Amino acid sequence: MKIRLDCIVCFMRQALKASRLSTSDKKIQEKVLRSVMEELLKLDWSSTPPELAHRVHSVVKQVTGVKDPYxxxxxxxxxxxxxxxxxxxxxxxxxxxxxxxxxxxxxxxxxxxxxxxxxxxx
Known part of the structure:
Protein backbone atom coordinates (compact mmCIF):
# COMPACT_ATOMS: atom_id res chain seq x y z
CA MET A 1 0.00 0.00 0.00
CA LYS A 2 1.34 3.41 -0.95
CA ILE A 3 0.94 6.72 0.84
CA ARG A 4 -2.37 8.50 0.23
CA LEU A 5 -3.30 12.09 0.96
CA ASP A 6 -5.26 11.03 4.04
CA CYS A 7 -2.09 9.48 5.45
CA ILE A 8 -0.48 12.90 5.81
CA VAL A 9 -3.21 14.18 8.12
CA CYS A 10 -3.09 10.95 10.11
CA PHE A 11 0.68 11.18 10.58
CA MET A 12 0.41 14.75 11.82
CA ARG A 13 -2.27 13.67 14.29
CA GLN A 14 -0.07 10.77 15.43
CA ALA A 15 2.87 13.14 15.90
CA LEU A 16 0.75 15.51 17.98
CA LYS A 17 -0.63 12.70 20.11
CA ALA A 18 2.82 11.16 20.68
CA SER A 19 4.31 14.55 21.51
CA ARG A 20 1.54 15.20 24.05
CA LEU A 21 2.13 11.80 25.63
CA SER A 22 5.85 12.60 25.79
CA THR A 23 5.75 16.08 27.26
CA SER A 24 3.42 18.81 28.45
CA ASP A 25 5.82 21.45 27.09
CA LYS A 26 3.95 23.19 24.25
CA LYS A 27 7.20 24.49 22.73
CA ILE A 28 8.56 20.96 22.39
CA GLN A 29 5.23 19.76 20.98
CA GLU A 30 5.38 22.56 18.41
CA LYS A 31 8.96 21.62 17.55
CA VAL A 32 7.86 18.02 17.02
CA LEU A 33 5.10 19.11 14.63
CA ARG A 34 7.38 21.46 12.72
CA SER A 35 10.03 18.74 12.41
CA VAL A 36 7.46 16.21 11.22
CA MET A 37 6.17 18.72 8.66
CA GLU A 38 9.72 19.12 7.36
CA GLU A 39 10.01 15.35 7.12
CA LEU A 40 6.70 15.13 5.26
CA LEU A 41 7.87 17.75 2.76
CA LYS A 42 10.66 15.35 1.78
CA LEU A 43 8.13 12.55 1.34
CA ASP A 44 8.72 9.98 -1.37
CA TRP A 45 5.17 9.17 -2.48
CA SER A 46 6.20 5.62 -3.31
CA SER A 47 6.90 5.02 0.40
CA THR A 48 4.58 2.83 2.40
CA PRO A 49 2.67 4.08 5.46
CA PRO A 50 4.77 1.93 7.85
CA GLU A 51 7.98 3.41 6.42
CA LEU A 52 6.71 6.93 6.96
CA ALA A 53 5.32 6.08 10.40
CA HIS A 54 8.79 4.95 11.42
CA ARG A 55 10.26 8.26 10.26
CA VAL A 56 7.55 10.27 12.03
CA HIS A 57 7.99 8.44 15.33
CA SER A 58 11.77 8.72 15.04
CA VAL A 59 11.33 12.50 14.88
CA VAL A 60 9.10 12.42 17.97
CA LYS A 61 11.68 10.38 19.88
CA GLN A 62 14.56 12.57 18.75
CA VAL A 63 12.89 15.89 19.59
CA THR A 64 11.31 14.84 22.91
CA GLY A 65 14.02 12.46 24.11
CA VAL A 66 11.30 9.95 25.02
CA LYS A 67 11.95 6.47 23.61
CA ASP A 68 8.38 5.22 23.92
CA PRO A 69 5.60 7.82 24.14
CA TYR A 70 3.02 5.04 24.46
Whole structure:
Protein backbone atom coordinates (compact mmCIF):
# COMPACT_ATOMS: atom_id res chain seq x y z
CA MET A 1 0.00 0.00 0.00
CA LYS A 2 1.34 3.41 -0.95
CA ILE A 3 0.94 6.72 0.84
CA ARG A 4 -2.37 8.50 0.23
CA LEU A 5 -3.30 12.09 0.96
CA ASP A 6 -5.26 11.03 4.04
CA CYS A 7 -2.09 9.48 5.45
CA ILE A 8 -0.48 12.90 5.81
CA VAL A 9 -3.21 14.18 8.12
CA CYS A 10 -3.09 10.95 10.11
CA PHE A 11 0.68 11.18 10.58
CA MET A 12 0.41 14.75 11.82
CA ARG A 13 -2.27 13.67 14.29
CA GLN A 14 -0.07 10.77 15.43
CA ALA A 15 2.87 13.14 15.90
CA LEU A 16 0.75 15.51 17.98
CA LYS A 17 -0.63 12.70 20.11
CA ALA A 18 2.82 11.16 20.68
CA SER A 19 4.31 14.55 21.51
CA ARG A 20 1.54 15.20 24.05
CA LEU A 21 2.13 11.80 25.63
CA SER A 22 5.85 12.60 25.79
CA THR A 23 5.75 16.08 27.26
CA SER A 24 3.42 18.81 28.45
CA ASP A 25 5.82 21.45 27.09
CA LYS A 26 3.95 23.19 24.25
CA LYS A 27 7.20 24.49 22.73
CA ILE A 28 8.56 20.96 22.39
CA GLN A 29 5.23 19.76 20.98
CA GLU A 30 5.38 22.56 18.41
CA LYS A 31 8.96 21.62 17.55
CA VAL A 32 7.86 18.02 17.02
CA LEU A 33 5.10 19.11 14.63
CA ARG A 34 7.38 21.46 12.72
CA SER A 35 10.03 18.74 12.41
CA VAL A 36 7.46 16.21 11.22
CA MET A 37 6.17 18.72 8.66
CA GLU A 38 9.72 19.12 7.36
CA GLU A 39 10.01 15.35 7.12
CA LEU A 40 6.70 15.13 5.26
CA LEU A 41 7.87 17.75 2.76
CA LYS A 42 10.66 15.35 1.78
CA LEU A 43 8.13 12.55 1.34
CA ASP A 44 8.72 9.98 -1.37
CA TRP A 45 5.17 9.17 -2.48
CA SER A 46 6.20 5.62 -3.31
CA SER A 47 6.90 5.02 0.40
CA THR A 48 4.58 2.83 2.40
CA PRO A 49 2.67 4.08 5.46
CA PRO A 50 4.77 1.93 7.85
CA GLU A 51 7.98 3.41 6.42
CA LEU A 52 6.71 6.93 6.96
CA ALA A 53 5.32 6.08 10.40
CA HIS A 54 8.79 4.95 11.42
CA ARG A 55 10.26 8.26 10.26
CA VAL A 56 7.55 10.27 12.03
CA HIS A 57 7.99 8.44 15.33
CA SER A 58 11.77 8.72 15.04
CA VAL A 59 11.33 12.50 14.88
CA VAL A 60 9.10 12.42 17.97
CA LYS A 61 11.68 10.38 19.88
CA GLN A 62 14.56 12.57 18.75
CA VAL A 63 12.89 15.89 19.59
CA THR A 64 11.31 14.84 22.91
CA GLY A 65 14.02 12.46 24.11
CA VAL A 66 11.30 9.95 25.02
CA LYS A 67 11.95 6.47 23.61
CA ASP A 68 8.38 5.22 23.92
CA PRO A 69 5.60 7.82 24.14
CA TYR A 70 3.02 5.04 24.46
CA UNK A 71 4.75 3.24 27.34
CA UNK A 72 2.23 4.20 30.03
CA UNK A 73 -0.77 3.60 27.76
CA UNK A 74 0.57 0.15 26.88
CA UNK A 75 1.24 -0.65 30.54
CA UNK A 76 -2.32 0.27 31.46
CA UNK A 77 -3.79 -1.78 28.61
CA UNK A 78 -1.61 -4.77 29.53
CA UNK A 79 -2.80 -4.53 33.13
CA UNK A 80 -6.39 -4.45 31.88
CA UNK A 81 -5.75 -7.43 29.57
CA UNK A 82 -4.34 -9.41 32.48
CA UNK A 83 -7.52 -8.74 34.44
CA UNK A 84 -9.53 -10.05 31.48
CA UNK A 85 -7.40 -13.17 31.09
CA UNK A 86 -9.46 -15.49 33.32
CA UNK A 87 -12.64 -14.52 31.43
CA UNK A 88 -10.96 -14.98 28.06
CA UNK A 89 -9.60 -18.39 29.07
CA UNK A 90 -13.11 -19.44 30.05
CA UNK A 91 -14.50 -18.24 26.70
CA UNK A 92 -11.85 -20.30 24.89
CA UNK A 93 -12.40 -23.40 27.04
CA UNK A 94 -16.18 -23.29 26.53
CA UNK A 95 -15.93 -22.64 22.80
CA UNK A 96 -16.96 -25.20 20.17
CA UNK A 97 -13.63 -24.50 18.44
CA UNK A 98 -11.13 -23.36 21.07
CA UNK A 99 -8.30 -22.86 18.57
CA UNK A 100 -10.37 -20.61 16.33
CA UNK A 101 -11.69 -18.65 19.31
CA UNK A 102 -8.18 -18.18 20.69
CA UNK A 103 -6.97 -17.04 17.27
CA UNK A 104 -9.83 -14.56 16.94
CA UNK A 105 -9.15 -13.14 20.41
CA UNK A 106 -5.44 -12.84 19.58
CA UNK A 107 -6.28 -11.02 16.34
CA UNK A 108 -8.57 -8.65 18.21
CA UNK A 109 -5.77 -7.86 20.65
CA UNK A 110 -3.25 -7.33 17.89
CA UNK A 111 -5.29 -4.75 15.98
CA UNK A 112 -5.01 -2.31 18.88
CA UNK A 113 -2.73 0.49 17.73
CA UNK A 114 -2.45 3.40 20.14
CA UNK A 115 -0.75 5.55 17.52
CA UNK A 116 -3.71 5.29 15.15
CA UNK A 117 -6.81 5.34 17.34
CA UNK A 118 -7.46 8.50 19.35
CA UNK A 119 -10.28 7.25 21.50
CA UNK A 120 -9.49 3.58 21.85
CA UNK A 121 -11.38 2.04 24.74
CA UNK A 122 -10.13 -1.41 25.62
Missing amino acids: REVKRMSNDYALKLLPRLKKIIEESVDPLETAARLAIAGNVIDFAVYDDLQV
